[in-house]
Amino acid sequence: MKKGDHLFLVDGSAYIFRAYHALPPLTRKSDGLPIGAVSGFCNMLWKLLRNARDTEMGITPTHFAVIFDYSSKTFRNDLYDEYKANRSAPPDDLVPQFGLIREATRAFDVACIEQEGFEADDIIATYCRLACEAGGDTTVISSDKDLMQLVGPTVGMYDPMKDKEIGVDEVIEKFGVPPEKMIDLQALTGDSIDNVPGVPGIGPKTAAQLLEEFGDLDTLLAKADTIKQKKRRENLIEHADNARLSRELVTLRDDVDLELPLDALTLDELDGPKLIGFLKAMQFTSLTRRVAEQTEADAASIEAAEVPVEWEEARGPDLDPGEGPSKDDVLPGSSADGMTPQAFAESRAAEIRDIAFDHEKYETVGNIQHLREWIAEARERGHVAFDTETDSLDPMQATLCGFSLAVEPGRACYVPLCHREGEGDLLGASSLSDGQIPEKEALDALRDLLADPACLKIGQNIKFDMLVTARYGLPLVNFDDTMLISYVIEAGRTAGNQGGHGMDPLADRWLGHKPIPYKEVCGSGKSAITFDRVPIDKATHYAAEDADITLRLWLAMKPRLVAEGVVSVYERLERPLVPVIAKMEEAGVSIDRQILSRLSGEFGQQAAGIEAEIYEMAGESFNIGSPKQLGDILFGRMGLPGGSKTKTGQWSTSARVLEDLAAEGHPLPRRIVDWRQLTKLKSTYTDALPGYIHPETRRVHTSYQMAATTTGRLSSSEPNLQNIPIRTSEGRKIRTAFIAEPGNVLISADYSQIELRILAHIADIPQLRQAFADGIDIHAMTASEMFGVPVEGMPSEVRRRAKAINFGIIYGISAFGLANQLSIERGEAGEYIKRYFERFPGIRDYMDSTKAFAREHGYVETLFGRRAYYPDIRSSNHSVRAFNERAAINAPIQGSAADIIRRAMIRMDGVLEEAKLDAKMLLQVHDELIFELPKDQADAAIPLIQEVMENAAMPAVDMAVPLQVDAQAASNWDEAH
DNA sequence: GGATACAATTA
């Protein structure tokens, strides 16, 4: 190696894990071999090497190697035997990919390096040092912070997934310290993934600040006693040794005795046919094609290589028979001929991922002719991505600032409508910016596009855009929603990261692209501006990018619906519900301010009285709302026996614990429970709800999230109208404030025991089926089966226990949970469960087979084919696994019920309309629908609503158990329910 | 101001 040479070092092991989690899971079409990470790896290597051969741009490596960890045990374990002890075994579908990635490296004719006893990072550090000494430059292909300590004048890093170079400045930007201080920073923060201890309570921000102040770790530890913050000071002093140990653990060794010298890493000419053989074996069609083009090899004449792989499973995809793609699922430019849907979806996703973003190419549309051209092109093509920009996240309040369109990847525009400039605080002082089409003219043109049934509008969370455009008098027909497509294909796969199905995480996962952050355009906090204040050129970059991303996501994801056999879930349970829910949100519900205000006063007074009693009993005043202070009083000063502890080691003051104390004769805990209940009712409901009354409609418009839960349920927020109190008489009063307009009534229609009925159907339990067919009290029946007590004259306590068990079954019962619920010993709860399974062995069979299915496939299905993914069900951690098993048992039951009410909601409008009823569906509360309609139509509507709901599973599923719906009309929600 | 913990509410 000599001056001017450039060494590329790929951190192979880190890449594998990152690619596995970040990229959509791919499988080889012929046998289901998982190859997602391999695919990402090959695409990355190809990109790096292709750039390498293009001397016009980028850096040209002369030396190249991929480095892997050899085994998990290294010299660091001798320093600290807990090192990396938190690492769980790699997922089953990643294991075969380790070998494949090494094969891929060889197919690319690149050095593949691993050495026993050392981590890839140490080998990388050593090569870096050698290259530097020889006068060459190095680029480390990784984004691992552990490697950032190597960055310097001749060493850079490159994050292949974010296409981002990391130099000295980037390290400082990200961590607030220069690379040479990264070791000290990591020593302080530790690393929970690698189980490096660090100092508790110190995160990257604090660490950077401390190092800035003290210079380095040793100085810091020596002067730790001068630190002001108490906790921080104590932790630094107490854990100083851990910090020193951590420093040793995170310091990379650059003196590894290398098996392969630096000069052996020279980059050879690519062997096209060899690489193509491998890619063909993996069935990477689009990369094969590109490599063939580049190397001028004849791909057709090259046979797929034999690639050794340890993989026993050979399962095909589970396509629902007879459920083909519908007409509008035939995608533009489709080259699916001769390909399986799976292979097509894969190659499409890979194709889309490779198209670069260029914000400069987006157009701003400032005259009507230009807009008409865009709309004509969209209608010509038959599909267009559409996104509105507004000044509010609330679609019922939002003012339209502009909209964007995208017709093909990279080709997108923004149409500003009412951007303003100048001071806004004085009336009329701001003025409309130049270069905007008059709003009415632009909207009239847009109407032709949105109302055109022959042109598919593609949105991300299109319910929002639908509500906004509806308020401007524009109907939106024929649409797709990328958020819902994502929800159908990977509910639960993506839990954790924000939103899961929001634009940012989707763009990251499917396109490897980070959109312009909203904060960068509009600022945040106090200095935030509304979108109409954003300069138009800046707005175009942001808004057109959103439409561009939406279009790309649609292109990349939609074929997956077919590939995974879930088209009907999307087309029958998700998409048609969008306009239904939009209408419900738009309708809103009427709330009586006066009732709430009166209740607020009552609750406030009662709470104040109880507060005084509490201080009296406690002998001092304190903040009752602080669990910490309350715990100190109850279990410290007053010396009451503590029950359980919370996960942070505090004494629990949950209602459960307090009620147990009350039962032992202590008067104070009871009052605490009462106080909490009243303050909850006041703050969350009677005080907060009036604030949600819309200034113009005078009604409350909740927002339903269609892609928020793993099971298929909706959720409601701002305000949440799915948790309005009902259990206690005090809470119930709040429901009287939900009223019908004068002359109208509310109808509440709810499914009776729908989840138990679904369980009886799915698990096929004869006694349960019979009981539901006969209309018997199901909990009493369970009690009599289990305890041999006749239903007649059964003590209520016996029935209560049976009821808790029935619920427990639906929740994937555990002795711990049941014991907690019933305040009994775990052993006794275990006995109950045992006895239950003896009487209903079919339930145990259902649970076992559901668990087995989930473990094998990674997901479970509802009666209607909706999937809920539980990737952690294979966790080696017992409690994580058990939790996922319970969730997997519950999901088909809860999810099937959710699917049934969705079907009812989708059909409801048409049925009511046909019957000439002016009923409006207002709310959904999981198993209940609320309608508002003229008083004199209630008698006609009730049986119709019941019929639609009771038959909602038909004809897709013919339930072995009848569904029963109870419905009543009244002037408020309390009486209707 | 943002993140986290805990407790409340619902089906």
Next chain:
DNA sequence: CTAATTGTATCCA
């Protein structure tokens, strides 16, 4: 023991 959202307290930047 399943699935959610919201409000208050608390800690830290």
